[in-house]
Amino acid sequence: MDDSTxxxxxxxxxxxxxxxxxxxxVSAVSFxxxxxxxxxxSERTEQRVQAAADELxxxxxxxxxxxxxxxxxxxALVSDFISTTSVANAMVRGALLELDRRDTMMFAVETQGEPxxxxxxxxxxxxxxxxxxxxxxxxTRVVEVPPILTGLPLVLLNCVPAxxxxxxxxxxxxxxxxxxxxxxxxxxxGHRDRIQFLGTFPPGMVGAPRWHGWQPMALADRLDGLRxxxxxxxxxxxxxxxxxxxxxxxxVRAATEALSxxxxxxxxxxxxxxxxxxxxxxxxxxxxRVPVDLSVVSFDGSPLAEITEPPLxxxxxxxxxxxxxxADLVLATRRTRRVHRVPMPLTGHTSxxxxx
Amino acid sequence: MDDSTxxxxxxxxxxxxxxxxxxxxVSAVSFxxxxxxxxxxSERTEQRVQAAADELxxxxxxxxxxxxxxxxxxxALVSDFISTTSVANAMVRGALLELDRRDTMMFAVETQGEPxxxxxxxxxxxxxxxxxxxxxxxxTRVVEVPPILTGLPLVLLNCVPAxxxxxxxxxxxxxxxxxxxxxxxxxxxGHRDRIQFLGTFPPGMVGAPRWHGWQPMALADRLDGLRxxxxxxxxxxxxxxxxxxxxxxxxVRAATEALSxxxxxxxxxxxxxxxxxxxxxxxxxxxxRVPVDLSVVSFDGSPLAEITEPPLxxxxxxxxxxxxxxADLVLATRRTRRVHRVPMPLTGHTSxxxxx
DNA sequence: CTGTTAGCGCCTTCAG
DNA sequence: CTGAAGGCGCTAACAG
Numbered sequence: 001m002d003d004s005t006x007x008x009x010x011x012x013x014x015x016x017x018x019x020x021x022x023x024x025x026v027s028a029v030s031f032x033x034x035x036x037x038x039x040x041x042s043e044r045t046e047q048r049v050q051a052a053a054d055e056l057x058x059x060x061x062x063x064x065x066x067x068x069x070x071x072x073x074x075x076a077l078v079s080d081f082i083s084t085t086s087v088a089n090a091m092v093r094g095a096l097l098e099l100d101r102r103d104t105m106m107f108a109v110e111t112q113g114e115p116x117x118x119x120x121x122x123x124x125x126x127x128x129x130x131x132x133x134x135x136x137x138x139x140t141r142v143v144e145v146p147p148i149l150t151g152l153p154l155v156l157l158n159c160v161p162a163x164x165x166x167x168x169x170x171x172x173x174x175x176x177x178x179x180x181x182x183x184x185x186x187x188x189x190g191h192r193d194r195i196q197f198l199g200t201f202p203p204g205m206v207g208a209p210r211w212h213g214w215q216p217m218a219l220a221d222r223l224d225g226l227r228x229x230x231x232x233x234x235x236x237x238x239x240x241x242x243x244x245x246x247x248x249x250x251x252v253r254a255a256t257e258a259l260s261x262x263x264x265x266x267x268x269x270x271x272x273x274x275x276x277x278x279x280x281x282x283x284x285x286x287x288x289r290v291p292v293d294l295s296v297v298s299f300d301g302s303p304l305a306e307i308t309e310p311p312l313x314x315x316x317x318x319x320x321x322x323x324x325x326x327a328d329l330v331l332a333t334r335r336t337r338r339v340h341r342v343p344m345p346l347t348g349h350t351s352x353x354x355x356x
Numbered sequence: 357m358d359d360s361t362x363x364x365x366x367x368x369x370x371x372x373x374x375x376x377x378x379x380x381x382v383s384a385v386s387f388x389x390x391x392x393x394x395x396x397x398s399e400r401t402e403q404r405v406q407a408a409a410d411e412l413x414x415x416x417x418x419x420x421x422x423x424x425x426x427x428x429x430x431x432a433l434v435s436d437f438i439s440t441t442s443v444a445n446a447m448v449r450g451a452l453l454e455l456d457r458r459d460t461m462m463f464a465v466e467t468q469g470e471p472x473x474x475x476x477x478x479x480x481x482x483x484x485x486x487x488x489x490x491x492x493x494x495x496t497r498v499v500e501v502p503p504i505l506t507g508l509p510l511v512l513l514n515c516v517p518a519x520x521x522x523x524x525x526x527x528x529x530x531x532x533x534x535x536x537x538x539x540x541x542x543x544x545x546g547h548r549d550r551i552q553f554l555g556t557f558p559p560g561m562v563g564a565p566r567w568h569g570w571q572p573m574a575l576a577d578r579l580d581g582l583r584x585x586x587x588x589x590x591x592x593x594x595x596x597x598x599x600x601x602x603x604x605x606x607x608v609r610a611a612t613e614a615l616s617x618x619x620x621x622x623x624x625x626x627x628x629x630x631x632x633x634x635x636x637x638x639x640x641x642x643x644x645r646v647p648v649d650l651s652v653v654s655f656d657g658s659p660l661a662e663i664t665e666p667p668l669x670x671x672x673x674x675x676x677x678x679x680x681x682x683a684d685l686v687l688a689t690r691r692t693r694r695v696h697r698v699p700m701p702l703t704g705h706t707s708x709x710x711x712x
Numbered sequence: 713c714t715g716t717t718a719g720c721g722c723c724t725t726c727a728g
Numbered sequence: 729c730t731g732a733a734g735g736c737g738c739t740a741a742c743a744g
Contacts (some may be wrong), residue, residue: 064737108464420721
């Protein structure tokens with residue numbers, strides 16, 4: 001009832017406990033458990049220590065170790081909206097899988113695109129001795145790297161630094177290569193002079209307003225690659241249909257317009273999957289069968305691409321692999337400064353066929 | 357060239373630095389900065405300390421504080437596949453938003469449903485002095501709470517404990533209420549005796565095999581609620597169409613079957629959005645217009661529900677709010693043990709109309 | 713080969 | 729009202 005020694009909440013076993021049990025000094029235990037070879041320890045004590053540690057179920061207190069060594073075995077994924085958006089969270093998985101192999105834990109943090117929040121969060125992370133930071137964006141774009149992060153191992157994920165001087169490695173999808181591949185896919189199917197791009201913005205408009213005015217890089221790169229791919233074969237784009245946003249409704253509208261023109265295109269390259277879904281719908285409403293009467297190619301490889309009818313030929317953002325590489329880089333001892341471009345695999349590939 | 361004092365990498369400013377600058381003792385600084393009132397400090401020293409701290413840009417080292425106090429200002433979100441699946445990541449956002457208000461950082465961790473991995477990760481988290489754990493599941497189900505977690509503030513998110521004895525609070529969507537609401541929506545539109553449920557599994561089958569054999573709770577609860585809602589109005593379900601998975605193709609198949617029957621249903625209640633999308637497609641192929649000739653209700657409120665034609669009347673999983681509540685509970689001092697059921701709002705609501 | 717010792721930066725009891 | 733001192737658990741010099 002009135003026990004003077006209240007049920008001690010199972011105090012964690014410490015190095016000293018192990019040392020006591022093994023009958024050696026704390027440092028000896030530390031040496032053994034950290035597998036250091038610079039100080040030789042007798043076989044016998046080593047075994048005693050191991051036995052004692054196992055028996056007691058010893059786990060080192062990482063907080064104490066961090067305080068001592070300055071390294072925490074911890075990194076942070078600082079993103080604008082990544083865990084929110086579902087667009088990009090395979091990146092998180094890739095990072096986690098790689099980090100697990102390196103015994104590193106990850107703080108997840110979202111800045112909501114707000115500088116003050118970002119600043120606060122970064123300070124909080126630094127105060128916790130994170131060993132590195134992956135600075136990530138929901139969609140590929142140029143970012144201003146917060147100055148506080150200089151000096152810390154830093155990798156940009158799905159974004160590139162505004163000032164290229166900043167010698168920071170970045171991991172991005174290889175959009176241009178995907179654009180070229182899109183050209184190749186259509187050329188090989190027999191398309192050539194009636195390939196239309198769908199999803200450019202009208203002059204002066206860089207993107208939808210709710211994107212904080214951030215400029216997505218995907219459009220320019222995909223289009224560049226596509227054009228280059230066509231040019232390499234002596235072909236060129238029949239034209240571009242502009243939109244004011246990248247949603248399904250915009251795709252319907254734009255595709256209806258494009259497909260109603262005389263000399264209707266035989267293939268549409270859509271800037272993303274949502275536009276492509278709209279295009280499929282427009283085609284159906286116009287009585288066009290995909291891919292028999294019209295081929296459609298798009299980008300993102302989102303879940304959407306799998307549930308359309310037919311499934312889209314879409315170049316997928318290699319998010320998991322990007323996340324993996326970012327984690328790998330942030331833990332790498334040798335610093336690199338390259339931009340790592342990760343290939344975008346073609347998924348589905350059932351919405352392309354030879355032109356009628 | 358041969359500078360004996362190599363450019364010191366901007367050593368972090370410490371309590372002692374502030375004390376020195378302010379000309380007071382470390383403890384005085386600690387008192388002021390932690391706003392303790394039990395020891396009175398003169399107005400003047402307080403100001404001097406504040407000034408010195410501000411000027412030096414002092415930030416407490418949280419690792420040291422953790423070692424001292426045992427509390428880290430850190431929790432962990434331990435999930436099976438949450439950040440991977442995109443099904444559920446609004447939960448992460450909700451949690452992060454709430455945690456930010458409490459100056460707490462979050463470790464994100466995925467167990468991939470593998471016990472050994474889970475065990476390893478949990479040990480690693482405990483070794484880092486996390487103040488609490490949110491144990492989350494990708495889809496609502498019963499979980500076995502790992503014993504290591506007892507003693508730590510713990511909240512189940514989107515799951516409930518296998519042994520109800522375990523006095524652990526849980527946050528789940530209120531599926532039964534959503535089921536009842538689905539009944540109400542249809543009854544109010546004028547449907548009554550020809551309401552069909554779509555998405556039960558054949559006897560002996562609890563779920564798709566790739567779900568680790570985990571039993572989802574959604575089906576039973578949604579169906580129960582629906583039945584109860586109908587019964588309360590003196591109506592009842594016309595029947596259930598079974599499927600072997602919850603994908604689009606299954607929806608097409610099942611809906612085609614259901615809609616081809618004599619005495620075709622006037623309304624379909626689909627177990628989730630993907631099935632509903634399939635149902636929409638089947639209806640279209642059969643020449644039925646939604647919602648004029650057929651009403652469709654579903655559950656999940658996934659992004660899918662917004663891009664169908666028409667957008668689905670879908671009861672949305674309140675993921676963000678669930679995440680918020682879980683974070684709130686894990687930081688709460690007063691322990692609760694209730695199951696918190698969060699309402700599922702009806703979204704879209706354009707696929708229901710009066711029967712023909 | 714092993715043990716002693718001095719911190720890492722902070723909080724907090726206890727003297728002054 | 730303020731300062732000195734101990735210790736959280738661990739690592740790594742440095743003696744023995």
